[in-house]
Amino acid sequence: MNFDFSEEQNQLREALVRLLDRGYEFARRKQIVASDAGWSRDIWRQLAELGALAIRLPEAHGGAAGTAIDTLVVMEALGRRIVVEPYVPAIILGAGLVSRAGSDAQRTRLLPRVASGEQLLALAHDEADTRYELARIATRARPDGTGYVLDGQKTVVLGGGAADTLIVSARTAGEPGEPIGVSLFLVDTHAAGVRRHSYATHDDHRAADVTLTGVKVAGDALLGPAGGGLPLVEHAIEQGIAAVCAEALGVMAILVDLTASYVKTRKQFGVPIGQFQVLQHRLADMLMRVEQARSMTYLAATTVDSSDAALRRRITAAAKAMVGQAARFVGQQAIQLHGGIGVTDEAPVSHYFKRLTLIGMTFGDADHHLARYSDLMARGPTPAPRA
Amino acid sequence: MNFDFSEEQNQLREALVRLLDRGYEFARRKQIVASDAGWSRDIWRQLAELGALAIRLPEAHGGAAGTAIDTLVVMEALGRRIVVEPYVPAIILGAGLVSRAGSDAQRTRLLPRVASGEQLLALAHDEADTRYELARIATRARPDGTGYVLDGQKTVVLGGGAADTLIVSARTAGEPGEPIGVSLFLVDTHAAGVRRHSYATHDDHRAADVTLTGVKVAGDALLGPAGGGLPLVEHAIEQGIAAVCAEALGVMAILVDLTASYVKTRKQFGVPIGQFQVLQHRLADMLMRVEQARSMTYLAATTVDSSDAALRRRITAAAKAMVGQAARFVGQQAIQLHGGIGVTDEAPVSHYFKRLTLIGMTFGDADHHLARYSDLMARGPTPAPRA
Amino acid sequence: MDLSYTADEQRFRAEVRGFLQTNLPQDLRDKVLGGKHLGREDFVGWHRILHQRGWSTPNWPKDFGGPGWNAVEQHIFDEECADAGAPPLMPFGIRMVAPVLMAFGSRAQQDRFLPRIRSGEHWWCQGYSEPGSGSDLASLRMRAERRDDVYVCNGQKTWTTAAQHADWIFCLVRTDPTRRQQQGISFLLIDMKSPGVTVRPIVTLDGDAEVNEVWFEDVEVPVDNRVGEENQGWTYAKYLLGHERTGNAGVGMCKRWLKAVKRIAAEQRAGGRPLIEDARFRDRIAQVEIELMALEVTHMRVLAMELKKQAPGPEASILKVQGSEIQQTLTELMMHALGPQALPFQPAALDAGYTGALSGPEWAVPITGRYLNHRKASIYAGSNEIQRNIIAKHMLGL
């Protein structure tokens, strides 16, 4: 039992912190999100140079074959600077899916270019009625010669505007809600019939709605087994959950720091407001929530690469529930303790709060995951998270 | 719209307060609960003399034909002294049922003696598997000549040990869980085949388990329509809910008072602990919960006599949910703020806490009623509580 | 005890409702209910419609041209307006400065300002908060130096709602810097068109710009525009703060939002069924519905005290705390009901008549921003921490 990071992990963290301290101050971030693309290819290139984009990729394709602990290190660092570049959609979801499910040809074609930052992927899965129920997919893929034709509408595709290639889930069989029959396809975003409406999200990230109208893809666009895509999507979302939990740790650590500093300097009634016991206890509660969230995030990171799908499902549900609850409390109280200044666009705290709020709403909110955990519990004893 | 109590109600309150100030100090209460019976016939007689037992009874039978507002006045006063005499089981449930459902003969036989304090009633309804689902009754009553024979087991019958006559619910038709087929019977506690195991509850009230083995009752023991007893029980429980909500107001008011006094005198670190802002805010939160609970209790009291069963059902569910939540918070925090002394038998605060805790568990806990309210909401729009 | 409205009160409600059905323009109603941006003309237009009926100043006594409604009638009016989707009446003129002028203003000030507040000619804003003050209002620093018949004002106000639209601002200023805290403060009425007044918008976290900084640089204010006596401004401000807090429960708006939550939960689907059929989500609605029901009765209890001329004191703090928390719960529930569709930020679609591309349904657009923005509800008008201090001190003697 140890909670230590490896030498390489510590070096990676330090390199990221150096990069972001230099190139991602709050003012620079403002410029980036105000740009047309809403993110910086330059930062992306620098992340590639650090090896941060390739850390989880197979060694055969230029990666470092890292683990979810490596992802945790990266995401926590990105969270501390509320980095808007599409790391989760492109690397965790997109590249992760290709790494786990791709054929040799697909991996050889895509992953080295992912590692170098030239190829951006995104997972186009959610639809208007999906909410957080992954099986509720209505987009259709019908066979067409040796290939397929795709029709459907995908909503709020994270990083969908930046992506070069979409991983589109579509039914080759079954009806919305059924677990079997979902297949994944690699779709070039410039293919005929693909229309994207790209927009900002409240946290200054970007997402897109994607309409697929008679989009033709070749047979080798199929990613993973025909009809067996749902478990792949589920595992990708679990990896995404572990990643955003780690990101939330970084965001929350900064919020606690910002708030503690603020109450030490802000004076009311002649004293720093940090001398008021109610605010002291509020901050103590924030800190405790962060520590509990940290513990669950560590547990998720050490579980999410497991081949035991039932275990992954339970632990990521538990982690997202707890981190979501912590995120809600820490975010709201950070604003409350900042007072008026906390609800201004000018103050960094409001941007950390917004990112934290949207992390809470991404991949299922706390209530959803608590219910999911509860329902899984009804079906059998919780497997021990550890031996 | 007014929140005023009538002249008579104010007089009744004052008379009760005088009686209990004199005859129900904490030391006297201790003696009463330590007695074999666990309650005082003397106090009961004095309540009768004040008219407090007859306030809701029909005028034709020696009552004052009062309303649930009168009950509120009585219960809040009883709550302030955590009176253990069986007012809710004997008067609210028992006499209320006979008043509403009894034949002239039954009312004439029982109610004047209820008013004078000579006749104690109790409702024997719950069984091992009932929990809070009123229809889950397995006790059977089979016709026997012009009468019935009753067999079954009733649990945690409030005031069941003190009662002269039990109102026993039993199935003349249907299966446990079905709404139709429950009938009510007046059963003399000394009838052959009635066995009672009486015990104290954690709040120093008394209850009993009742076993009915081939208990024969005459045809005129049937209270209300055969097979139509469940709506009567439901209305009785709603009256009980309104009553214990009002009692909880009295209990909580004292707990806030005791706690505010305690923190003003108890010194730690050289100052009264009431100077610590965290404790000030905790007390402010307690007070707010009490005020919100008071509002819902007023609403329940002005609703529970209505002939609109759907309205009664919703408002009493809402009231019990909110009062239950307030009771939990106020009780727990009263103990917390008293520190060690709060968990001793010697301190009155612990006895108020225990009564409040058990009120929370009586007639359904807060979660049960929130769920009930929620499920009723799913079936249609909430009727406006007011015009 | 009787919680139902009297026949007279019910008739009054019907009258208000009828008026709103006939006179509230449909496009305005749609904007309000759709959560669209409202401009100056929207507020002023509605104010003028009410003025024609004599209802633009619901809290004013007849002596000053108001309708002379009692507390319950005012509550019924507010509730019906909120339910119908009328724009809120801006409080700064009618509810804040007007009561101060009625109580402490000169006859000349009353004659000059009150009719113009009533008619909507003058739009007012409030100059209390300063950077560095906040909950500790008495620490304000804006200076007003007397020179002959004018005060020369220098300083800065902040969090000034709608200052960009305002004709006048009422300010607390320090007229005697030698005295500390509450002493040495005066209450001035300042024309926003005065030379030296600058308004700078503060963009809030939802991208909106409803609050402002207001800068004063050698702004000359006639001594006649001082309300009451010099250095006694704190007395008037305290009077006004009491007024500000009483109506903060926001029951009417909360009831409209609760309806909205239910409508959204009926439209959104989860697991192939309407979200409202998910008992867990519905339980959250049930919880806040019960809290709101209790708050409404608590509010009525305060109104009943007002009817009897018992000044509501710390009870107003309870309304503020509970009301703001319920508002925040409702805005959060709306956001959660949206699920992933809560993410898109589409401010352009908040302008009425927007016809561009849209992610998700149009009614969903304002929801997340409203949640983010309403974190302020527990901060402004005396933070909920300050309110709890008040409750502990005045109701519990701590």
Next chain:
Amino acid sequence: MDLSYTADEQRFRAEVRGFLQTNLPQDLRDKVLGGKHLGREDFVGWHRILHQRGWSTPNWPKDFGGPGWNAVEQHIFDEECADAGAPPLMPFGIRMVAPVLMAFGSRAQQDRFLPRIRSGEHWWCQGYSEPGSGSDLASLRMRAERRDDVYVCNGQKTWTTAAQHADWIFCLVRTDPTRRQQQGISFLLIDMKSPGVTVRPIVTLDGDAEVNEVWFEDVEVPVDNRVGEENQGWTYAKYLLGHERTGNAGVGMCKRWLKAVKRIAAEQRAGGRPLIEDARFRDRIAQVEIELMALEVTHMRVLAMELKKQAPGPEASILKVQGSEIQQTLTELMMHALGPQALPFQPAALDAGYTGALSGPEWAVPITGRYLNHRKASIYAGSNEIQRNIIAKHMLGL
């Protein structure tokens, strides 16, 4: 990072589990798991069984006759004991006074007392709290006047757990009344059989009597029974308080209670089905199960710090707060699972072998009393308010 136990640790766990299966008497296990009253003989009997195996002092180093386990091994031992239903080891001797004696006691004191603590011959209790002190421990008033070779002690201690069973008590006493607060306090070991010692039980709200007042009237204590230097007792007490708080998470007990909640919810019926099939009730179990899972990892993180000889500081306060709140949630859930059957108060049935009449199942008897009694968990060993003060001060610099 690796959260799994090493092969060695797993072997150790198996060894402990095997020992418990063989050596924990079934009747004792039944009493513990059934929530029955435990008497002195139950605790001492189990202590002696452990002593035979050399495990009666899990936290002691080998030098003093302990097993020399590291923090993780101690945790595994605690967890297995809790899971098996072993009576808890009374902490006052082995965890409280012993570490102080090891660090500050004389060789003679160590030789006299430590072996008897280990063997179970001496049962200790703790004389810290006084009426009027509490969280403000340093305000204690019990006097010890030096007369030749003895201290003459007068005063009162309170909340003394198990004093009725104890052979010895360690006390903080005021040896120099002229010095204030933390100064002038000494640490004395007092034989409970000394003339002038009186024990009076304090009945708690659940009807139990596990805590006591202890009165001292001219009790003579040999100067040799003072630990360390005169007037330096506060230093030793602080050292001990740190030790007391570390283990307060109570993860092992919580895990057993969580199992119990699930078992109860599977047995109780609601709407004709097992209560655990009610999603709403199950959600509450799920919530606390997740919190406990996180607490266990947090506890492991603290253990990992201890393994590296990093003294756990304010982190121990987090464990105390979270642990006590989870304990309270679990006791409350058990009570709520009972429904109406939570009401009966049947203390006689808490004695093993009770054969009288009973309302409800026997296993339900201890549940409501446990809920009531465990309100103390957020009060004792430094109230949760004090812990939050510590966290704010030491971890946040406030």
